[in-house]
Amino acid sequence: MVILITDVKSPYRNISDDKLKQLWQKESELFKKKTPHSSHTFCEAQEIMLNGVPMPWMGDWGTPYPVFVDQATGNRIIDIDGNEYIDFCLGDTGAMFGHSPDPVIKAVKDQICNGITTMLPTKDSLFIGRELAKRFGLPFWQFAMTATEANRYVIRNCRALTGRPKILVMNECYHGSLDESLPHIGKNGNLELRTNYDTNPGVPKEALTRVVEFNDVEALERELAYKDVACVLAEPIMTNCGMVLPAPGYHDKLRELCTRYGSYLIIDETHTFSNGPGGYTAAFGLQPDFITLGKSIAGGIPVAVYGFTSVIAAAINANYGQKSASDPM
Ligand SMILES: Cc1ncc(COP(=O)(O)O)c(C=O)c1O
Numbered sequence: 001m002v003i004l005i006t007d008v009k010s011p012y013r014n015i016s017d018d019k020l021k022q023l024w025q026k027e028s029e030l031f032k033k034k035t036p037h038s039s040h041t042f043c044e045a046q047e048i049m050l051n052g053v054p055m056p057w058m059g060d061w062g063t064p065y066p067v068f069v070d071q072a073t074g075n076r077i078i079d080i081d082g083n084e085y086i087d088f089c090l091g092d093t094g095a096m097f098g099h100s101p102d103p104v105i106k107a108v109k110d111q112i113c114n115g116i117t118t119m120l121p122t123k124d125s126l127f128i129g130r131e132l133a134k135r136f137g138l139p140f141w142q143f144a145m146t147a148t149e150a151n152r153y154v155i156r157n158c159r160a161l162t163g164r165p166k167i168l169v170m171n172e173c174y175h176g177s178l179d180e181s182l183p184h185i186g187k188n189g190n191l192e193l194r195t196n197y198d199t200n201p202g203v204p205k206e207a208l209t210r211v212v213e214f215n216d217v218e219a220l221e222r223e224l225a226y227k228d229v230a231c232v233l234a235e236p237i238m239t240n241c242g243m244v245l246p247a248p249g250y251h252d253k254l255r256e257l258c259t260r261y262g263s264y265l266i267i268d269e270t271h272t273f274s275n276g277p278g279g280y281t282a283a284f285g286l287q288p289d290f291i292t293l294g295k296s297i298a299g300g301i302p303v304a305v306y307g308f309t310s311v312i313a314a315a316i317n318a319n320y321g322q323k324s325a326s327d328p329m
Helices: 018-032 036-043 101-113 122-135 147-163 217-224 248-263 279-284 310-320
Strands: 067-075 078-080 084-086 140-142 166-170 183-185 191-193 211-212 229-234 264-269 292-293 304-308
Touching: 018 036, 018 166, 122 140, 122 248, 122 279, 122 304, 140 147, 140 310, 147 229, 147 264, 147 292, 147 304, 166 217, 211 217, 217 229, 217 248, 229 248, 248 264, 279 310
Parallel strands: 166 211, 166 229, 229 264, 264 292
Antiparallel strands: 067 078, 078 084, 140 304, 183 191, 292 304
């Protein structure tokens, strides 16, 4: 564990590694004492799930083993030992409005009695699409299951429309389990995976991705000038490596350079749409070609959406759009 203490006046500034180790041991012992059922379940789970967890990254918590959840409501989680926690993680914002909010329970109950999966559109999608257009300022919307998936669909469109292979992302970004966004700049300047992404060993690195530091306009221009970048995929504020705010004028420059070098600009609002209706894009007047968002958009139910301009909608239809039902085969 790395603890960064930047406040020179902080009383914690001079804590030694030994002291931290002792604290860690004390907290771990207390944790084990309070979570015997989680401990037992974790051991049992080794027989059926790789490393005892249903998804590889769930083994990556700072505790000796993960707590197994019994229930979660509002801002509380209760584990299978009956311990109650205040939840500051909120499903990494998927539960930004609290766990199982009443309106979501009602909507799910209503819908589940009216058919779960039909492969046909409903009129609800028009209402949602119009709301998104009004809020985010992009006229066309499509739906997906997860933010990863929304990003993947958008990247495919960008590749198809530009004929270019690469995606440019910001160093230390996270946009889901997309191969393209996992590589980062390593110590020797080559692209590599973060240690905690070793669970994704099959990710190709240089082949699909260019990576620059957020706010580094010079590097951005240098990499876009290769003219092999289909799109830049960026959060408006970086939220997955601490919070990194854009430097004044950065977003204008990002837009300008994408246009100059023929790359599409995707703004991933998955976390930042907490800025308000229309997310950071509306609050700060960004002009992306695509917006993607997921997680709390459906109160924790796996739903994601992506929006785009009418120029892109026309280009998709002109190049490879699906025929409408009235078109002859
Ligand atoms: C900015 C951002 N985009 C996309 C994703 C992917 O979300 P999901 O795992 O729900 O597909 C994440 C996940 O943390 C994210 O932080």
